[in-house]
Amino acid sequence: MMSRTLTTAAARAGTCLCAVRFGSAAEPTAADTNPNLLLITLDTVRADYLSCNGSKKVQTPQLDRLARGGVNFTRARTSVPLTLPAHASIMTGNYPPVHGVRDNGSYRLPEEQLTLAEVLDGHGYETAAFIGAFVLDRHFGIAQGFNTYDDGDWGNVNRLENLAAERSADAVHDAFSSWLKDRAGEGPFFAWVHLYDPHAPYVPPEPFRKRYADNPYAGEIAYTDAVVGKIVEDLESRKLLGSTLVAVVGDHGEALGEHGEQTHSLLIYNSTIHVPMLLYFPGRIPSGKTVAHLTRTIDLAPTILDYLSISQTIGQGSSLRPLVEGESPDEKLVAYSESLYPSLNLGWSELRGLEGGGHRFILAPRPELYDLAEDPGERENRIDSNPEVGDRLERSLASLMASMSESGGHARQVVDSQTQEMLRSLGYVSTNHSSPPDGSSLVDPKDKMELWRNIESGLALFSQGEFSGALEIFKRALAEDSDIPILYDHIGWSYVRLNQYDRAERVYRQSLEHGFDSADLRANLGLIYYRWGEFEKAEHELRTALKLEEGSVSAHYRLADVYRATRSYSKAVEHYRRVLEIDPGYVWALNGVGMALAMGGKNEEALAAFRDAVRVAPGMAPGYLNLAVHLERMKRFPEALEAYQKFIDLSSEDEFARQRKSAAAAIKRLQPR
Numbered sequence: 190m191m192s193r194t195l196t197t198a199a200a201r202a203g204t205c206l207c208a209v210r211f212g213s214a215a216e217p218t219a220a221d222t223n224p225n226l227l228l229i230t231l232d233t234v235r236a237d238y239l240s241c242n243g244s245k246k247v248q249t250p251q252l253d254r255l256a257r258g259g260v261n262f263t264r265a266r267t268s269v270p271l272t273l274p275a276h277a278s279i280m281t282g283n284y285p286p287v288h289g290v291r292d293n294g295s296y297r298l299p300e301e302q303l304t305l306a307e308v309l310d311g312h313g314y315e316t317a318a319f320i321g322a323f324v325l326d327r328h329f330g331i332a333q334g335f336n337t338y339d340d341g342d343w344g345n346v347n348r349l350e351n352l353a354a355e356r357s358a359d360a361v362h363d364a365f366s367s368w369l370k371d372r373a374g375e376g377p378f379f380a381w382v383h384l385y386d387p388h389a390p391y392v393p394p395e396p397f398r399k400r401y402a403d404n405p406y407a408g409e410i411a412y413t414d415a416v417v418g419k420i421v422e423d424l425e426s427r428k429l430l431g432s433t434l435v436a437v438v439g440d441h442g443e444a445l446g447e448h449g450e451q452t453h454s455l456l457i458y459n460s461t462i463h464v465p466m467l468l469y470f471p472g473r474i475p476s477g478k479t480v481a482h483l484t485r486t487i488d489l490a491p492t493i494l495d496y497l498s499i500s501q502t503i504g505q506g507s508s509l510r511p512l513v514e515g516e517s518p519d520e521k522l523v524a525y526s527e528s529l530y531p532s533l534n535l536g537w538s539e540l541r542g543l544e545g546g547g548h549r550f551i552l553a554p555r556p557e558l559y560d561l562a563e564d565p566g567e568r569e570n571r572i573d574s575n576p577e578v579g580d581r582l583e584r585s586l587a588s589l590m591a592s593m594s595e596s597g598g599h600a601r602q603v604v605d606s607q608t609q610e611m612l613r614s615l616g617y618v619s620t621n622h623s624s625p626p627d628g629s630s631l632v633d634p635k636d637k638m639e640l641w642r643n644i645e646s647g648l649a650l651f652s653q654g655e656f657s658g659a660l661e662i663f664k665r666a667l668a669e670d671s672d673i674p675i676l677y678d679h680i681g682w683s684y685v686r687l688n689q690y691d692r693a694e695r696v697y698r699q700s701l702e703h704g705f706d707s708a709d710l711r712a713n714l715g716l717i718y719y720r721w722g723e724f725e726k727a728e729h730e731l732r733t734a735l736k737l738e739e740g741s742v743s744a745h746y747r748l749a750d751v752y753r754a755t756r757s758y759s760k761a762v763e764h765y766r767r768v769l770e771i772d773p774g775y776v777w778a779l780n781g782v783g784m785a786l787a788m789g790g791k792n793e794e795a796l797a798a799f800r801d802a803v804r805v806a807p808g809m810a811p812g813y814l815n816l817a818v819h820l821e822r823m824k825r826f827p828e829a830l831e832a833y834q835k836f837i838d839l840s841s842e843d844e845f846a847r848q849r850k851s852a853a854a855a856i857k858r859l860q861p862r
């Protein structure tokens with residue numbers, strides 16, 4: 190420990206002349222043993238869209254300054270082109286087969302996984318996260334180790350739609366900024382800021398919209414870059430930059446049409462696997478250094494701990510510090526990548542890849558090999574012309590996968606075993622991850638790119654709430670191929686949102702006939718029957734949903750609604766409370782508890798629930814109205830008056846015209862004479 194500190198100090202003495210342009214040398218540095226950590230994750234940013242990496246399409250002056258003052262890892266690879274699994278790899282230093290998170294939405298990072306936040310929390314750090322998208326909501330286990338997890342309020346219970354919910358980089362920055370201003374702690378902090386804007390749809394704010402009118406994706410990156418500047422500026426203005434390690438990493442790239450893919454998720458070429466990765470810590474980390482050797486996002490957590498002088502090992506990656514300090518690279522190093530998205534969602538073959546020795550091998554029904562030096566665009570498959578390299582990489586991939594299955598076994602069992610079980614029973618997940626998929630019978634994703642492009646464009650419309658347009662595309666795709674599970678989910682939910690419940694029900698039934706079942710589907714059927722007043726059928730579907738996935742928030746919530754409608758108030762309360770166990774911030778469930786208790790005649794308990802609801806969501810107007818009505822019924826007039834007034838102050842005329850009128854009447858009625 191001591192000798193490491195001395196080494197660090199010596200290294201600083203050697204580099205401080207050339208360091209620091211911003212974060213001036215005059216800033217006090219905190220105790221050497223306890224630097225802060227700021228981790229910024231850039232969603233959907235291609236490495237070649239940073240001007241410090243040579244991009245001519247976009248200017249990223251803020252990221253460039255960090256690169257100039259720190260280390261730029263120009264060949265960093267993510268392990269999977271999906272937000273939640275990729276972040277799980279960043280946080281644990283593990284590949285997906287080990288941390289167990291293979292897709293967005295239906296997986297949860299198991300408690301047994303050790304995260305960077307847990308390590309730092311254990312070393313006395315105050316830990317806080319500021320999240321830009323629902324995919325990283327606390328439900329999904331990625332919040333473990335954080336004292337503060339600011340993941341916004343995404344509103345809707347439906348998971349399909351929620352996955353697209355996001356908040357702007359400026360809103361995330363505001364949350365970070367006020368936390369930093371208000372924090373009382375004297376000790377070091379770890380703050381994680383997640384910036385989601387470069388994710389589709391690309392709608393940058395001005396002036397970036399105009400400046401990048403012909404390339405709005407570049408505009409989103411330029412905007413995100415500007416917000417990175419504001420975040421760093423916050424540290425600088427509080428004299429914290431000199432005592433903070435800043436790490437920036439991408440979760441995955443964006444295909445932008447390469448290989449027939451528009452966004453990311455399906456394929457595992459460099460267009461989505463190559464990510465930006467920067468470290469900045471003037472005086473402690475060399476400045477202006479470029480590391481062009483192969484590196485991986487799983488190496489980031491061990492590298493960070495190394496630079497923070499915390500001698501705990503984490504994950505499968507290794508510290509890049511020796512590489513940064515000039516040691517020769519491990520020529521045998523390989524980078525694993527995967528996408529199970531095609532097998533989990535489309536019924537096609539999964540993809541697994543391994544990069545090493547300047548080549549990438551992709552295991553698919555028709556395997557691929559690319560020479561990355563000669564063919565960086567990965568256009569020419571050399572599997573037949575270079576069988577030796579192909580065989581070698583295939584063998585290392587197989588042995589790596591076998592070794593991960595061993596260590597990942599326990600993680601898979603405990604993590605979200607319900608979902609795993611369900612998916613497996615449907616044949617979505619191969620039962621033995623240690624062996625390559627049986628290629629012969631499965632669809633190779635690269636052979637279906639035209640169909641996939643159509644589905645992708647439907648998904649884009651769907652995520653923007655344009656259900657009619659999405660529906661047309663999904664229906665055409667389904668006519669072409671009726672064995673694609675996500676089409677049924679999305680067509681069904683589009684009909685629900687268009688209030689065409691009979692059509693939605695029919696599609697969900699067709700899905701079941703094809704053997705595609707899920708908790709979400711059953712919960713949606715439950716919602717349809719509830720809306721039709723067919724409570725017995727609704728109860729049956731919602732109970733089935735809970736058998737498939739006990740932790741389904743929407744199934745518990747809707748089941749509670751069914752019980753409230755059928756006057757089974759104690760059962761209603763039980764299921765609203767279960768929602769709150771799973772998600773304590775789910776304010777509608779608190780409100781539901783209050784309503785069910787009040788209707789069951791438990792006035793005092795109901796009052797406590799309504800009060801909790803306005804405490805948890807102090808900006809939400811309807812909570813005050815319910816509280817006010819209940820207080821008035823309990824003849825607690827002065828408090829009722831206050832709550833009615835609060836409702837009027839918070840509610841808008843557009844949304845609550847009728848309720849505002851009755852609240853105003855109540856105020857008149859209750860006004861002391």
Ligand SMILES: [Zn+2]
Binds near residue numbers: 232233271272440441
């Ligand atoms: Zn992402």
